[in-house]
Amino acid sequence: MAYPVGLRLEGKKVVVIGGGQVAQRRLPALIAAGADVTLVAPAATPSVEAMAAAGELCWEQRPYRDGDLADAWYALVATGDPEANAAASAEAEAHRVWCVRSDDASRATAWTPATGRSEGVTVAVLTGRDPRRSAAVRDAIVEGLHDGTLAAPRHRERTPGVALVGGGPGDPDLITVRGRRLLAEADVVIADRLGPRDLLDELAPHVEVIDAAKIPYGRFMAQEAINNALIEHARAGKSVVRLKGGDPFVFGRGMEEAEALAEAGIPCTVVPGVTSSISVPGAAGIPVTHRGVAHEFTVVSGHVAPGDERSLTNWPALARTTGTIVVLMGVERIAAIAETLTAHGRPADTPVAAIQEGTTAAQRRVDGTLADIAVRIRDEDIRPPAVIVIGDVVTRTRRDR
Template sequence: MAEHPPYPVGLRLTGRRVVVLGGGQVAQRRLPALIAAGADIVLVSPEATPSVEAMADAGEITWERRPYEEGDLADAWYALIATSDPEANSRASAEAEANRVWCVRSDDADAATAWTPATGHSEGVTVAVLTTEARGRDPRHTAAIRDAVVEGLRDGTLVAPHHRTRTPGVALVGGGPGDPDLITVRGRRLLAEADVVIADRLGPRDLLAELPPHVHVIDAAKIPYGRFMAQEAINNALIEHAKQGKSVVRLKGGDPYVFGRGMEEVQALAEAGIPCTVVPGISSSISVPGAAGIPVTHRGVAHEFTVVSGHVAPDDERSLVDWPSLARLTGTLVILMGVDKIGKIAEALVAHGKAPDTPVALVQEGTTAAQRRVDATLATVAETVREKDVKPPAVIVIGEVVTVGPRPVE
C-alpha cells in the first residue's frame, strides 16, 4: 500500500452513519467538519473534552459514554479512531477492514484505510491537501500549503478566474481605515475579480496598484459633475458600467454605511434593477483610535461610545446632532470629519456642561505610514489644531479613554 499514493475523493456524508472513537483533542478538531457535512455522528468514548461534550448537549452528535466494543462500526460509512488505547484502536481498525468501512487512525497512519487532508474553504471551494506517503508525513508542511492556497484565494493574490458567465452587478466594499491589510478577505477577493473599480479618495489606495492592467480604475473624486451632483454622478457611473455586463466594485473608505453614503448608492442601484452586494468594512471610528493606542471603551472608564459626524457645526441649522445630550454622557465621543469644526464642537460641549479639561486626541491619517497623534483638551483643542497643523482625514476622540494607554511621544 505504501508504494501507491492515496486516491483523493470527497465523501458526501449527509445522513450517513459516522462513528468516532475517542472524545479527546483529535475528535474536537475533526467533529465540526463532520457536523457541517450533515453526518449522523455517533461518538463512543467514556470521556470527552468540554467542547465535544457541548456538541453532544446541543444534539449535534450522539454520545455513548463507554469504551469501544466489537460491533460499534456496524452500518458505518466512515470511522475516525482516536482513542488513547492502542489495543482498542487496533481492534476497531480490524473491524473497519472486515466491514469495508473507510477508517482514519490518529495513532497509526500506516494501518489506516483513509487519511484526513488539511482542508480550508474559500467562497464555495474546499481546498484539501494530502501528503502522498504515510511514512515521514509532515502535517505542518501540509497545513502550510493549505493555508497558502486558501489565503491566496481569499485575498486575491492567487486569482482563479470564473470561466462561466458571471452575473454582472456592483459590490459596495468597505476598504477599512487606510492600511491595505485591513480590508476584509472578501473585499479583497472581489476587488481582484472586478472589471471596474470606482474608488474613494479615502479608500486603501495601495490596493489599486495590485489590480491587473485590464481593470478600469475610476477615481470618484475626478468624475465630472457640478458642485451639487457628486453623488448622483457616482451613482450613474455605477449603473452605467453594471449595465454593460461588468463586475463593478465601489471601493469606499471605512464601512459603506458609516457616514459613507452607501445606502444612497444601494437605493439608486435597486431602482435601476442592478444587483448589489454590500461588504462591511472596518470603521475608522474604532480602528484608528485603536491604532493610536486608545481604546474607545475601558473597564471602569467608559461603558459606551458614541460616533458623530462633525461635517456641520453645532450651530448649523442642518445639524442633526443633539449636542446638549452628548455633553452629558460620561463615555467616549468619537467625531469623524470634524477637524475644521472642532473649535465650535468643543465650545458647544463645554457650554452644555462638559469639563474644559476633558482629554482630546486627534489621530491624523490613522493606520497609514503617515499616522500621527496630537493630544489636547476641550479648552485647548482649537488652538492645538492650528499650531500642529492637523489636517483631514483625522479621527477625534474625546473622553478619559485618551489617557488610559501610554502617552504619545512628541
Template sequence: MAEQAHAPEHPAYPVGLRLSGRRVVVIGGGQVAQRRLPALIAAGADILLVSPSATPSVEAMAASGEIRWEQRRYADGDLSDAWYVLIATADTEANAEASAEAERTRTWCVRSDDAGAATAWTPATGRSEGVTVAVLTGRDPRRSAAVRDAIVEGLRDGTLAAPHHRTRTPGVALVGGGPGDPDLITVRGRRLLAEADVVIADRLGPRDLLDELPPHVEVIDAAKIPYGRYMAQEAINNALIEHAKAGKAVVRLKGGDPFVFGRGMEEAEALAQAGIPCTVVPGISSSISVPGAVGIPVTHRGVAHEFTVVSGHVAPDDDRSLVDWPALARLRGTLVVLMGVDKIGAIAQTLVANGRDPHTPVALIQEGTTAAERRVDANLATVAETVVAEDVRPPAVIVIGEVVAVGPRNRQ
C-alpha cells in the first residue's frame, strides 16, 4: 500500500465529449459555473443547474431558456440520467455528496474544489477557425491556460502553420500585406499565407514574411520595379488562374491594401471570369499607416477635418491624369500623395498656382514602417529641391498639410 501511495499518477485520458441533447448537471451557480456554462450551451447540452443562488449572468442564461435552474441545494438523485456533472459550490458537504453519487452512477464528474477527488478534469480550451484546442497539464491550470493561449494565438496569426487538407477549397486570396512591416499584416492575411501552396508577391509586400514560408511553398516574384523590369498584369492574372486550377491554394500578396492604387480588382475580375473562387483580405493602407508611424496624424482636431489620398504617378498636366488638382489646392485638409516622388515638383507647383500656401508643410516618408524608414521635411516651395538634395526615392508617402507640423517631433 505504501508503494502504491508514492507511485506516479497516471495521466488523464483526453477525449472530446459530444453532449448535444444529453443531460448535464451543474451544481452551483457562481463564477465557475458562469465561465463553464457557455461552452456547455454551445455544445448543445441539456443543462440542469441546481443552486440556491446564481450570478446575474447565470440568471440571464436561465431566464433566456438556455439552461433550466432549480433554485435549491443539491439533493441525492439529482444526477439521475446525467452524462456529465460539474460540481462548483462553496458547500463542501454538498460537493462530497454529489461526488459520491457521481461515483455510484458512473457519471463523469468535475470538481472545482478538489481536482484529486474528481473523475474528470476540464481542459483549458480555445477555438480558432473550427479547431478546438484543449490543454491538460495535470493540476497546473495556469500553465494549461498559457499553453492554450500560445497555440490559439499561433493558429490565428499564422505563426503556427496548420493548413487545411480535407476541407480546403482551392482558390486565390488577394491579401493586403500592409505598408511593409511584417507585423502589420492582418491576422487573417498571415494565416492564409501560412496555408498557401503558391505565393505571388509584390515588391512592396512584407518581404520578411516570405522567409517564414515552408520549403514546399512556391514563391513567384511579381515585382513591379518603377521604370524597370516588371511582370505584365496579364501574366500575373494567368499565373493566379493556372495555379488555382491546378488545385493549389494561392495567395496574391500585395503591398498596402489590394484596392488602394493596386490592381486587385483587375485580378478579382479575371478570377471571376475564370470561375476561380477569390477571397479579398483588406490590408492597412500606407496612406494612413506610414504617416502615423512617424507621428503624423492625417486628421487632427482643430487642424484638419479631412484627408484626400491621390496617386501621383502621372503629372498634373498629363492628359492621363484623373485628378482635379485645382480643386485639391482649394481644400484645407490633408493631402496624401502615393507614387509621386518624381512628380512632386510639378504637383507642388500646381497646388501653389491654384491657391495653396507655398509655406504649407510637406513630409516625405521613405520606406515607411521598415528598418530603412526615414522622414524628410520641407514645404511646397522647397520640396522639389529637397527631394533632389536628400536623394528621396520611392517608395515614399508624401503628406501635405498643417498636420505635418503636429506631433511630439515638432514640439521639442
C-alpha cells in the first residue's frame, strides 16, 4: 500500500539516472515542477539532449557512480544496467532519498503515479503494479473533468463574471466541452427556452436556474432586463452562465449582452456554440453545400417578413443566388418568404425542407417546394423552433435515414 503525496520540488535537487525513453517521459514534469534536475547518463535520446542543450537540466555525461545522490530530494533510476540500478537504489535508501526504479517497482521506495491535468487540477492514480489500469483510470477522470461530465466546481480563487455559452441546436451532447465545463462550475444559469434543457438536470442542487423568459421586465425591455440580471448576479460575486441555444452571436443577441457587461465592467467569456443553421440540416441528412450542387449557403433570419420596414435582408438579391438558403425563425412567415423568392427569380419547384426541433428526439421533417411548402408546414403543424432549408441540396438527403 502506497501513501499518496504531492511533492513540491521547486528549487530542490532531483537526480535522474539514465537518459533513455523513461527519462524522456518523466523529465518534462520534473522540469515543469521547477526541480533542479541533474541527469547522469553516458548517452541520451535526442529529446533529452535537447533539454540539456536548452539549459533545462544539468547533464553529467557518464555512468552512475556512488555519491551522485548526495543532497538529492528525489531520484529516478532508469538505466538498462541492473547493477547500476541496484547500486543507485541502495544509495538512495542509505541517504533517505525517495527513489523510483523503472526496472523493479518492488525495490523502489516511491512509485510514479499515472498523472494528468485539466483546468488547474492534477490527477494522480496508483493501482499497485498495474500501470495500464492506472492510466485508464487517470484518462477517465481527466476526460470527465475536461468535458464537464465529472463535476468539480472551483470553490476558491474563482473570478466572478459571466460566460455567454452557446448550447448548440438542442441535443445536450452537442454543447462544446468548454461550455459543459463552465456549466458545471456555475452558481447561476440564466437559460433561454431554446437552450439544451436536458443539461439543466445535471446541475448541482445549489445552482440557481433562471428562465430568461420569466425575468420580470417592469419598466425594462426584455433584453435590458436580462442584461441587468446578468450584471446583478455577477456583481454579487457569483459565476454566471448565460445559456443560449445555438451560437450566442448567430441571431442570439449575444453581442448586446457582451456590450452591456463590458460597460458595467463585468468580465465576460464567450463560448461559441454549434449553430442550428448547419447542424440541424446535417442531423436531417441534408448537406448545406455539396459538390456540383451548391458552392455557397446563406443564413437569414425570418423573424420579420420580406417587405417589412425592419427587414435588413435583400430578398430580391438573395433570390438570384444559386446556393442554399437556410432560414431561421421563419415558420410563421414562410408563405411570404417563398412568394418573395419566386417573384424574384427562384424557381417555384425549388426543393424545401422544414426540420422541427432538429437533433432532438422530437425531430420532425417536412419536404416540399417553394410553391407548396407553406401549405405543407401548415398541414403538418410544424412549429418553432424549426430550420428551413431551400435549395437543391434538399434532394441530396442521405439514404440511410
